[in-house]
Amino acid sequence: MPISTSITKLLGISHPIVLAPMDLVADARLTAAVTAAGGFGILGGGYGDEQWLTRELDLLEQTHTRFGVGFITWSMAKQPKLLDLALERKPAAVVLSFGDPRPFVDRIKGSGALVICQIQSIALAKEAAAAGADVLIAQGTEAGGHGVSRGLVTLLPEVVDAVGKSTPVLAAGGIADGRGLAAALMLGASGVVMGTRFYATHEAAGAPAAKERIRAATGDDTQRSIVFDISRRNVWPAPFTGRCLRNVHLDRWLGREVELLRHQDEESEKYAAARRENDFDIAAVIAGESSGLVRDISSAREVVDRVVRDASALLARCSPQALSG
């Protein structure tokens, strides 16, 4: 049974399920697979690598996929021609996360694409809405990768109350199954954004060993920190931290970040080598708390089908009387 919301109409999709634009992991293949399954695929433009972006946009063009492109705003702002490069391919939407969206809103809208801003607080939600965002993503602290500290279960309804009358709000962080989609809808969301769950699919551009670690992890096994950012010489400003699966390297350095900085030269070399070799005892698997809800590696279509089927069943049988038993 399809779940129809304001976001399915706005994006012209069948299901209110959006792929998180995970840096490098959400490549053209995964983006196309999520759209083909009835959701909305968003390419993980991330920090912005022109060669990677051009190649993946070429691939999307060949498949005639309806898609979005996501950027880490503060990084893309250093080379804004990457935004032009993306807009030339006529994405249906651009997602801006982590940074001031205002310099880019008019250009994106002028191209015919929707502006989707990911925010982590009420203050940022109000700023993004005032800047003209067409859609907001409320990202809870449960999310993998960079984020802040507010839990989704309070952030989402408070954002909906603040801006939801005029702006659809998507829920991100911690959603990996039909229960999460149904709960997000109860909290006022128009749909969900899923990263970790789609990382653990056949189509995602991640190492099989990384996907296997996500499948095996519980939600207790992730941690927000700046350890992997220090280790890859990529430190973000406060209050942003990055959530990834705990591993030998994180357990070694967590709480000893000052000492890690003193050893940054040798540790960053080791870290870069570990990334090349897919040694995930050292290199981070960037995944969220919902790893604990991921119990298989499947196809993107199976994920979408299952989430929609389970959420529909919950919503259909969720009358107050039917809950008893």
Added chain:
Amino acid sequence: MPISTSITKLLGISHPIVLAPMDLVADARLTAAVTAAGGFGILGGGYGDEQWLTRELDLLEQTHTRFGVGFITWSMAKQPKLLDLALERKPAAVVLSFGDPRPFVDRIKGSGALVICQIQSIALAKEAAAAGADVLIAQGTEAGGHGVSRGLVTLLPEVVDAVGKSTPVLAAGGIADGRGLAAALMLGASGVVMGTRFYATHEAAGAPAAKERIRAATGDDTQRSIVFDISRRNVWPAPFTGRCLRNVHLDRWLGREVELLRHQDEESEKYAAARRENDFDIAAVIAGESSGLVRDISSAREVVDRVVRDASALLARCSPQALSG
């Protein structure tokens, strides 16, 4: 329309809404008010103060209220006669939070009371279930007061998957309205535990100025830290931190905890004075992220009525088709 779940049957209550046993704030008056409204009141035994506990239990006895008693387990363990004192009054349940429940489970069950264990991770959930807990409370990081770092939206369904077949699970942390109750039910909870929302009621044993700060705050205005624990000479072991509203004192010392420890003598004196004088620029208001969802000071009955009414309406109209529009 009543919402009936396994917990309403087990506790013999009308609505799946439970008062969080907030230390000192959840006194006999608030406990009785929540039970009278159709929920389940739990006295905030907290660290354990014999004089306070005796007085409040006397008051509850006079009102013939069905009630529970909550303790901070590691603190109560230092004077276990307080548990006996509570059990003599025949509570329907005892809530154990933060510490090993095993030494107390048999004694509580022997008295006829249910054992409810509050947990913050999958590991703790499995331990509590193995120890014989009748009910678990999955407490998300959104909660006010002491807690850990996992978001409710992932912790709750993962706990339900781990132990929910045999043990009802209640959701705590970040729930303050009907949307939160409906979402918690979608995630597999049998009900919700609310602290912050009940703090901001007429009946709660808190200063009016503290309640007003909760009403005025957004969810961005709370912070987990150990600043107020250092300031009141009450430091907890890692990984526990305490969430409270940001104020002048917290903003001054956050990130400078080592320096605060160096000034603990003078700062703890100032802090104690501020607590006596209800100076909440220095003394902490211990409240959670759901402060941003609290927009009035009302009666406990109004809170229960509103949460049930709004959740029922959401659940009644939440068929997949009806969400569109």
